[in-house]
Amino acid sequence: MEFTVGQIAEVLRGTVEGDATQPINRLAKIEEAQAGALSFLSNPKYEPYLYSTGASAVIVSRALELRQPVTAALIRVEDPYTSFTTLLEFYQQATRTGKRGVEEPAYLAASSRIGENHYRGAFSYIGENCEIGRDVVIFPHVFIGDRCKIGDGTILYAGAKVYAETVIGARCTIHAGAVLGSDGFGFAPQPDGSYRTIPQIGNVVLEDNVSIGANATIDCATMGSTIIREGAKIDNLVQIAHNVEVGRHTVIASQSGVSGSTKIGDFCVLAGQTGLAGHLTLANRTTVTAQSGVGKSIKQEGVLLQGSPAFNLRDSLRANAVFRHLPDLERRLTLLERSRTEPEKP
DSSP, X not given: OOEEHHHHHHHHTOEEESOTTOEEOEEOOTTTXXXXXEEEOOSGGGHHHHTTOOOSXXXXXXXXXXXXXXXXXXXEESOHHHHHHHHHHHHHHHHHTTOOEEOSSOEEOTTOEEOSSOEEOTTOEEOTTOEEOTTOEEOTTOEEOTTOEEOTTOEEOTTOEEOTTXXXXXXXXXXXXXXXXXXXXXXXXXXXXXXXXXXXXXXXXXXXXXXXXXXXXXXXXXXXXXXXXXXXXXOTTOXXXXXXXXXXXXEEOTTOEEOTTOEEOTTXXXXXXOEEOTTOEEOTTOEEOTTOEEOSOBOSTTOEEEETTEEEHHHHHHHHHHHHTHHHHHHHHHHHXXXXXXXXXX
């Protein structure tokens, strides 16, 4: 695919400084780009590359003031990062739409229906009574169990496993090895010390525009649904337990775990390796920093948490500052105690 700088600027509603007729045929990092490439500048620490890049064009902020002459054409926009993301989405969609048709062997149950313009890779399996929309891309070795529903434009990468009764909205992305709908971790302790399995008869529901990372697992509900709300983004290697609800446009980074029946609000951020205990509620726009553990509900919106157990970031930083000085404080306390107990010298 090839476009001119001017055509790209028109899509982004930007203005061009320089030669708008130059052809663009690929996207690249500003520090690595060569002729024919389009890049962007969002982080100020990369500004020196703007004056040396080999890119034919660079997306920059309207407010950026140049310190040196540039050879690349500039496309000025309000938010370079968002504009470049828009182009990446366009490129990704354009390349994905090339996958169409059915590779053999692939199985589709006679009772299931799939919309137009789809792709089913070799060794994919679709069970009984499924309803799958149009423009769906199903890569090889994907398993979709009975009575599942999948919305238009959703992509399931190789080896994804979707258990029976799962509902996936439109334009979702399920990455390789993800498992949706596996049993929740429900076991009843018995008098003899053994555990009895509690049947998990609920399902998993993903609303529209949800992304599930590679090898992430989302357990079905004991009863009802485990729900991932619209626009939520879940990273690789994340565990979501049964009956959890993840709010709209919430992001959860890798190696995090959410215990059963916890409700996470909208626009929350869970950084890497965070852990949430069960039956909690996190208010909207809660942020939990990396390697923190949350053991109680957060009712106030916009709270920033750190530590294990996690608490308010400012208090946590103060506590950590004191903690770093504990050896010195212990030494001073020991000297003080000695001075009070030792007899005075004449």
